[in-house]
Amino acid sequence: MVLETAHGPAADPRIHRQGSAVEIDLPRALVDRADALARERGATRFMVLLAAAQTVLARWTGQTDICVGTPVAGRGRLELEPLVGFFVNTVVLRTDLSGRPAFHTLVDRVRDVVLGAFDHQEVPFEQVVGRLRPKRDLSRNPLFQAMVDVQESSATGIGLPGLETADVALPWGSAKFDLTATFVVRPDRFALNVEYAADLFDPDTATRFAHHVGRVLEALLADPTARADEAALLSADERRHLVADAGRDAEPAPPFEVAGPPHAPAVVCEGTTLDYARLDALTGGLAAALIRAGTAPGDAVGVCVDRGVWSVAAMLAVWRAGGVYVPLDPRLPGERLRYMGEEAAVRHLVCDAGTRDRAAALGAVAVDVGDVLPDPDGPRHAPRRDDLAYVIFTSGSTGRPKAVGIEHHALDAHVATAREAFGLTARDRVLTFASTSFDASLEQILPALSTGATVLVRPDDIWAPEELAARVAAERVTVMELTPSYWTELVARLDVLAPRLASLRLLVTGGEALPADPLERWFAHLPGVPVVNTYGPTEAVISATAHTVTSAPAGRVPIGRPLGSRRAHVVDPLGEPVPPGVPGELVLGGPELARGYLGRPALTAERFVPDPFGTPGGRLYRTGDVVRRLPGGELKFLGRNDDQVKIRGFRVEPGEAEAVLRAHPGVSGAAVVVRTLNGETALVGYAAGGGLSQESLRTHCRARLPHYLVPSAFVLLDALPLTVQGKLDTAALPEPAAPAPHAGVAPRTPAETVVAQIWCEVLDLPKVGVHDDFFALGGHSLRAVAVASRLRTAFDCPFQVRDLFEHPTVERLAAEVERRLLELISQMSDDEIDLSLTADL
Template sequence: MGATQGTTLHERIAARTREDPSRTAVAGPDATLTYGELERRAEDVAVRLAALGVGVDRPVGLLVPRSAAMIVGMLGILRAGGAYLPLDPELPATRVAALLAAAGAAALVTTPELAERAGGHGLPVVVPGDSPGEQGEQGQQGEQGRQRPPVPASALCYVLFTSGSTGEPKAVAVEHRQYTHYLDGLYERIEPGWSWALVSTFSADLGSTNVFAALTTGGCLHVLTREQAIDSDAFAAYFAQHPVDAMKLVPSHLAALAGADGAAAGRVLPRRLLICAGEPLPPGLVRRIRTARADLAVENHYGPTETTVSMLAHRVPQDLPETATVPLGRPLRGVRVHVLGPDREPVPDGVTGELHIEGANLARGYLGSPAATAAAFTPCPAGPPGARMYATGDLVRRLPTGDLEFAGRADDQVKVMGYRVEPGEVAAVLARHPGVGQSAVLPYGGAGELRLAGYVTGPGVTAAQVRAFAADRLPEHMVPAVVVVLDAMPLTPNGKIDRAALPAPAVERTAPRGAPRAGLEEQIAAIWAETLGLENVGVDDSFFDIGGTSLLLMRLRARLVKSLDREISMVMLFRNPTVRLLTRHLQTAAEPASEPDPGRARSRLTTAARARRRAAMGGDER
């Protein structure tokens, strides 16, 4: 496999379609599509987008839950010549609107359920499958498709927003030729026709590997819902019914699925290849995987969004050495790496320096920001004329084996739940609250459980108000788990905030929490406190309001099941987000054999959470 398949992503998928249009391409919660059906539905979307003026380098928002329809929308945008901008439906509406505006989106591909919300952004809306062309007018749409100009390899294929150190997210613009270059290196490590599972969100480039590795090699892409992806029992049940050959996901996500002791690892692993990326891979997790599945190939991949998904890979040996970390690996095909010191000169092997990347894998740059692009993508003195290199900010050292080993960051950037987060961007959002004077944000917690703590000053402002303000403007992983209100920020002698002097984070509760009663309530409360790293929790504290995340909820469930020896589902926890509610549920009723759709339960919880936020903010949801 290689460049002869096509110079764009959709051309490579079309090549697989021509080989066998009846082969299954996508298995989603909403539909199972053959390659032929996927192409026809995507062409219908492309025709409608083209009629709206979408063409080469025009970003199009993709606001669709994880489903076959999401893949149809993505492929339709590419076939029209546009660049897809994936948007997680869990994002606050204000964040979605801001990203669409920042990208200059020409249209929005969405679902009927989200159409009303999407319409508020003033963009034309296209709903996959909501057209007569979908039902059989294929001759007409095929003719219109042929009238569209060809999409060059230099065209944008997607735009992804990453956290920005200046206080605003940055739109990384990636071209088809950069992504196909990544795929050409990946093809050397995988087999054609494998089935892949999309478990992580598609709004991060980590998830795209599963999509394009499957569809450009003639394999089947299994799209798991958000609920299936975070409930280890539902995840294992799906894998038992639909064997999957390969998947790529964040180590902390896998660790939560496998359980604290790794007991569930054997039920949540693919058959042939596991790729971990997005954050450091703990050797202990690899050993638990090996215990469950000694024959499984495990790889550690590394690459910032600006270098197109991944540019280093390491196949973990069967006998993992006793080491503190798993190496990042060696460059994929066509990638060149430079480990430079403060003087931007190469450092000797074994010496720590900053990792710089050179090669055809580098993204075009930051959309609409030529100055930021020029600052991040600088001329490479060691390369041919015109060569660029990207300074990752990651500190590495070269091992005797030739592999690169991660040694920390050269700045304040952190990884939370596998997402890149600039604390400065979060602090900037906190500072926009009308009652806040100064703000700062620091990470706390251990690897794989890292969370953010916000610190603010302001007379009369409360932690609940500030956190609610942030939750309505930031994705879940960027919302501080704890906000600390200070009378004044500690300062260094030169007048800057002294981050080392900021107090340890503690949860502020503005309402009576309620003390747990002896027995089951007390036992459950203790497990909650242990999971959240708190001294204690009250019976009326909502899990998500005191620092809980989806991954922590998975860990909470595993601990509850082990300690109480009871069947407890993720749906049950979403529906009973306090100790009091969960205790009452366990005491008064057994869980129904068939529960309502977990997505609806999540929606009810989200609605309730937003109501609490509005109350905390005095009704303000600007």
């Protein structure tokens, strides 16, 4: 196993293990208490001290399976006692701290572990490693990374007849392991020495670890019946300091309002421009139409329109009519849209010519934007602070998405915070790239409109990186927000595209972890464009924390500090703050929290809990995200404490896809788990039943789930594997087999050959056939972006992502390539053709 104790950058195998040590004194009386507990439990002093050290290691790592090493003398045989020589060996002590044991119970566990290890202490450590064959890493010691030892002496010093002796401290320049905790026991002194690897820890961190061991040891020896994980790591002063530094208070924000000069451009999409006066008139006209249709303050109003200027205007009009904005993506399956409308209690719906039929099927009173007449004097409802502003749906583990309700005061506060954090002014031109179904779109629209900037709306088509760069250049975009997955595709083409991004002054990313490696390439090409890494669940109103990156970082990119009046606490499973560097769950407080999950009071009470750190009546949202606080106060994301994942920037609960898969009429048992396929995080569906096929399962899921929740692969089983307790044995679920290309239909033309090579590169497949379907082979929208970009480079011909959706096989896409090339050639003069033929000679 790997003990994840590193508080700094990951160990580099090229680094020589530089080290140092710190030492603190502990109360001498603790030795007597440890001895008393050891006698009571039939253990030794070493076992008690080891239990305390492993307790702290478990708290520091967030793990319950703790392996440490300890040296043994290797003189267990009587005939070895008089021999001079070095017989020391190392044994591994692996202790299970799960189940929240009382300390005396943990001592019992440690006793059994130590006795079992000492029974086999003659087995050389190297032989153990050789038999277990762990995955080797030059930056880590195999099997354990921390050592615990006890050095005891019955005298105060070393004396020889006729000589005066004194201790001399030798320089300490190396570390054998990540951490070595050595308890020093002498008649007049009890101390803890911590040797540490300097590339992983600093002196303050090592000293903090030593104090935590001492504090835990003292607390648990005072009450051995207490649970080991309840012993406080922090002093009262340290706890107060962490609570005080969790965030700051900000003045209440004014209500959001659109603020721009009448004739300044407000919203732009595909050649259509609305100035602020026209935007005001259209929103006023639509608001009046909604009220005539029966919309009353507090009513949920669905907005189901194609992307464009109306997707912005409709949102503003809903608020002017006093309604609650509920975005409904017309590309979602009809069954899901119906459920969302019912869950949010949508009574009225805004549609357009392209979505009129979808809207009619939802059963709400529809208002078509094509029938709206501009009305600058239209209604301007003034909402109360605690009125609902919008409802956004997130993935739910029960098989149905959850409706998250956000109040106006929380939205107003975030708009003001984002406007300040991004430094927006009326001179900015901000690209809104996110789907309106996600709250990130609000962050890309509202702060800009509140300062008089111009919002540029991406149409429904997904742009390849080349198209994005062209639009940025043509529209002089200054600020844009992208998911890290899409941004990575853009970064890969910066050697060609960077000049077209010259107008940018700020890039914002969010929705998933930001990889560090592409940042080096980003700043090499665009050194003057900082990257703001944002983090935030929908329940904490879009972006809850942010970190600005101005140069390539070493290691994982932090998610930063809380924005606005939010407070970010890192807590243990008992809800107590953990020290800096120790992993814990991130809980968010402050006024910028959702009201809760509509119609789900029990789930709301489970996730939104009373705030024990703030004023009475305050709440905290339990994010389920595991983070650690860095020494400077910023947060670093580590992972999840449940099954929720981010896939291509989308928040996904595998249980939602599993519930839909289980509802297939031929399925008797189903499971959906997270796997890594072709280097990407993906969902894999497992199904047992009769008469099933992968295609029937995929069709069933596509009709009921958004694209990001449809499993990337399906595995058919006779029965789901179960443990002896009758639970799903996820470890026994087989890996999905790579999709088999159609046999005997290899590429036949140069165009098919190039297209097939590109597909193999993007999908990480050895070969594909000309009749293979890109999406059946594991393709998705982001991979389609990569294919479109490579096709543009290979053929010097414009390709869009939609081309792959319309021509999803190698044969059909290659035919489209040939058609476009012939069309381009037909438009060229003889001189241009001659020039193109000789350009590479």
